[in-house]
Amino acid sequence: MSELNTSTALARLEVLFDDAQFTQIDAYAKSAEGDVEVVAGFGTVNGCAAYAFSQDITVSDGAISVAQCAKIKKIYDLASKTGCPVISIFDSNGVKLDEGFSVLNAYGEIIKASASISGVCPQIAVIAGACLGSSALIANMADVVVAVKDADFYISAPSKVTAEESYNQGTVDVLCDDYDSAARAAKTLVSLLPSNNLSPAPIFDFTAPQISVANQNDAYNIAASIADDASIFEIKGGYASSNCITAFATVMGSTVGFVAFNGNALCPACTYKAEAMIKLCDAYSIPVITLANANGIIKEKENQMLIALTKLTSAYAAATCAKISVITGNAVGSAYITLAGKGANADFTIAWDSAVVSPLDADAAVAFLYNDRLARGEDREMLKAEYIKNSASPFTAAACGAIDNICSADQTRASVISALDMLSGKRENTLPRKHSVK
Numbered sequence: 001m002s003e004l005n006t007s008t009a010l011a012r013l014e015v016l017f018d019d020a021q022f023t024q025i026d027a028y029a030k031s032a033e034g035d036v037e038v039v040a041g042f043g044t045v046n047g048c049a050a051y052a053f054s055q056d057i058t059v060s061d062g063a064i065s066v067a068q069c070a071k072i073k074k075i076y077d078l079a080s081k082t083g084c085p086v087i088s089i090f091d092s093n094g095v096k097l098d099e100g101f102s103v104l105n106a107y108g109e110i111i112k113a114s115a116s117i118s119g120v121c122p123q124i125a126v127i128a129g130a131c132l133g134s135s136a137l138i139a140n141m142a143d144v145v146v147a148v149k150d151a152d153f154y155i156s157a158p159s160k161v162t163a164e165e166s167y168n169q170g171t172v173d174v175l176c177d178d179y180d181s182a183a184r185a186a187k188t189l190v191s192l193l194p195s196n197n198l199s200p201a202p203i204f205d206f207t208a209p210q211i212s213v214a215n216q217n218d219a220y221n222i223a224a225s226i227a228d229d230a231s232i233f234e235i236k237g238g239y240a241s242s243n244c245i246t247a248f249a250t251v252m253g254s255t256v257g258f259v260a261f262n263g264n265a266l267c268p269a270c271t272y273k274a275e276a277m278i279k280l281c282d283a284y285s286i287p288v289i290t291l292a293n294a295n296g297i298i299k300e301k302e303n304q305m306l307i308a309l310t311k312l313t314s315a316y317a318a319a320t321c322a323k324i325s326v327i328t329g330n331a332v333g334s335a336y337i338t339l340a341g342k343g344a345n346a347d348f349t350i351a352w353d354s355a356v357v358s359p360l361d362a363d364a365a366v367a368f369l370y371n372d373r374l375a376r377g378e379d380r381e382m383l384k385a386e387y388i389k390n391s392a393s394p395f396t397a398a399a400c401g402a403i404d405n406i407c408s409a410d411q412t413r414a415s416v417i418s419a420l421d422m423l424s425g426k427r428e429n430t431l432p433r434k435h436s437v438k
Contacts, residue, residue: 009039009056012089012128015183016052017043025051026074031067035059037092038068040075045087046191048202051075054089057129062092064135066099069106076113083196085122087186090139091129094157107134114141119283122193124186127151127163127172128179143280144189144235146174146182170239170273188233192248192255194284201255201286206231213409216329216354219245219260222291226326226413227251227258235280236273244270246277248286252417257281260291261339263329265298271308275315282319287420290346292339293329296361313338314438316345320430322423324416327351327394327403332361342402347426348419350405351394352412357402358392365391 014020022043029036037060040053053075055062072088079086095103114123118141125142130152137155139145147153147163153172154161167175176182194201206228213225224232227249234247245260259274281288297305316323316338324347325340336357340349351357358365362384366374369391370383390396397403407415 007039007056007058008091009054009058009089012054012179012183013039013041013052015180016054016087016089016186017041017045018047022052025078026071029067029071031065033060036067036071037062037065038071040071042078042084045085046187048085048190048195049082050085050087050190051079052087052089054128055092057091057093060096062130064092064095064103064107066102066106069103069110073106073109073113076110076117079121080113080117083121083199085124085190085193085195086117087124087126087190088139088142089126089128090131090135092132092135093130094132095134104134107138110138111141114138118143119197121196122190122284124189126179126182126186127153128182132157140171143193143283144173145171146176146185146189147172148176148179148182164238167238170236170269170276172238173235175238185233189248192233192250193286194255197284201284204228204231204250204253206250206253209413213412216293216352216409217263219262219291219293219328220247222326222328222409222412223247223249223258223260223289226289226416227256228253232258235277240267240269240273243267244273246273251289251413251420254287254420256287256289256420258289258291261294263293263295265296266294266305266309266335266338267298268301268304268308271305271312275308275312278312278315278319282315282321285321287322287324287423288319289416290323290325290339292325292327292331292335294332294335294339295330296333296335309334309338310438313345314436318430318436320426320428322420322426323347324419324423325349326412326416327355327357328409328412329354330356330358330361332356332358336402340403342404347423348405349403350407350412350415350419351397351403353394353406353408355394356388356392357394357397358388362387362392 022041025040037056123142125139125145127147151163166172211225231250243264247258366383
């Protein structure tokens with residue numbers, strides 16, 4: 001039995017593909033010194049056709065050669081031709097130094113191939129071991145990065161950055177205890193995403209959720225009360241999680257993306273996180289459900305906040321997928337415009353009957369609108385309650401067309417399902433361009 005047939009890389013692909021069965025691609029390819037340090041193949045993953053490659057740490061420590069790059073590039077080329085996802089499993093200690101600039105040029109070919117199918121075919125990177133330098137750059141170009149806790153994943157070696165730190169900083173999207181867990185995560189993602197940007201998302205059997213919502217500031221539970229039972233798959237769960245939750249799930253068996261806010265002021269980290277999720281969903285025409293509950297924006301880091309909020313607002317406005325916003329708490333000032341504003345960022349806006357919708361936060365509005373009454377000694381808290389009741393209620397916003405529908409918390413799933421059904425045939429043409437600038 002050859003080393004190829006007993007390799008860690010082959011075993012990892014067998015865990016990934018259904019029934020451990022797949023067709024090897026370039027199985028007998030050789031580099032000048034012997035076997036190529038990667039195993040590649042095609043098969044089904046959770047019933048979905050997919051390509052995958054796994055770097056082979058048992059051959060020359062997985063050292064990346066020109067021959068390995070050629071084999072990997074073929075996977076991307078085939079994916080481009082057939083419209084299938086690519087799952088890449090990284091475990092290599094670096095390049096073959098004796099191949100010098102030739103291997104660097106070969107790296108460039110992989111980067112170009114990956115970039116050419118970005119937003120066309122889903123790409124999922126699994127960091128199973130060492131993924132350093134340019135390999136980290138290639139892995140991070142994937143749509144979703146899954147990492148094992150003890151993996152090494154950084155651009156500048158040597159480094160003390162751990163995979164867990166990268167998860168908390170948003171570079172790693174999903175963190176797993178071991179490779180088997182990482183493979184299961186990749187399989188789940190492949191089944192939730194369409195095969196390519198022209199294919200519909202798969203349809204699943206489902207059961208209704210068993211969760212009732214008690215706290216408007218618990219974004220995860222609100223999302224779980226809308227999604228089908230046990231269907232939520234969180235993305236970037238370690239990053240800015242106190243402010244924003246991003247996750248894939250199914251509603252009535254169809255994939256959706258959740259961008260859910262916990263009631264705090266918007267910060268740069270949570271807006272970057274939301275922007276990434278919106279772009280990922282839009283690339284594959286997956287509906288975005290935004291749970292809007294943000295009390296304005298943070299006052300610190302003014303320039304960072306302006307850039308981050310501009311990028312988030314632009315991502316929402318440019319997205320042509322179905323966009324549904326549910327105001328579960330506060331939608332105040334710029335937070336309303338960005339997360340729930342009609343026209344630019346939401347096709348359909350729903351608000352809880354307890355929501356607060358206002359161009360200003362209540363304190364600022366009272367100071368501005370009721371200055372004379374404050375000067376006469378009227379109680380600030382009573383004026384604040386009056387403003388919220390008369391001017392910042394969802395019924396006032398709905399009366400002027402800023403909100404499409406109002407519901408109670410326990411009616412949220414039914415309201416969202418109705419909106420998804422209404423928007424299922426959405427088609428939106430955009431002006432010809434290469435891409436937006438901001």
